[in-house]
Amino acid sequence: MEQSAQLVQYSLYLCDNPVMAGGSKSAPGPLTQEIATIIRERMARMKINDLALSRAIGEGRISRPQVQKIKAGTKQIDMEDLERICWALGLDFLATLAQADAATASRHVEPEWDVKPL
Numbered sequence: 194m195e196q197s198a199q200l201v202q203y204s205l206y207l208c209d210n211p212v213m214a215g216g217s218k219s220a221p222g223p224l225t226q227e228i229a230t231i232i233r234e235r236m237a238r239m240k241i242n243d244l245a246l247s248r249a250i251g252e253g254r255i256s257r258p259q260v261q262k263i264k265a266g267t268k269q270i271d272m273e274d275l276e277r278i279c280w281a282l283g284l285d286f287l288a289t290l291a292q293a294d295a296a297t298a299s300r301h302v303e304p305e306w307d308v309k310p311l
Contacts, residue, residue, distance in 0.1 A: 221269050223300040227293040228275065229266035235282045236264070249281040250274075 221229075236246060243260040255263075255274055262268035263278070270278075279286045300306060 219269075221266055222305070223297040223303070224293055225270055226266035227296045228270060228289065229264055231284070231289055231293060232278060232282065233264045235284060239282065246278070246281060250277045 236242075241249075243257045243264065247255055247257045247260050254277065259268065263270055263274075275289075276286050278284075279289050
């Protein structure tokens with residue numbers, strides 16, 4: 194269970210909407226893009242569209258254009274929103290994070306990765 198808690202804590206850091214100096218948001222990284230792939234594939238298997246997912250999550254929570262950006266991997270995903278998306282799609286939240294983490298394990302050696310361990 195400790196590993197799951199660490200994964201969630203780590204994923205909160207990675208998937209949150211960090212704001213860089215100057216007020217611009219950082220571009221989604223490999224983990225977010227992999228989560229987008231998982232969401233896209235699940236939606237395709239279920240044969241549901243962006244509007245159906247948006248409505249399932251709840252009007253006003255995540256709009257259809259936001260769903261499109263999340264699926265495209267161009268929008269950072271808030272953890273609360275990811276949990277809602279997973280729930281609506283019948284995906285296990287922690288398993289989705291673990292799958293994306295495993296698929297992008299090499300992201301920590303990429304030049305863009307500038308996080309220093311404490």
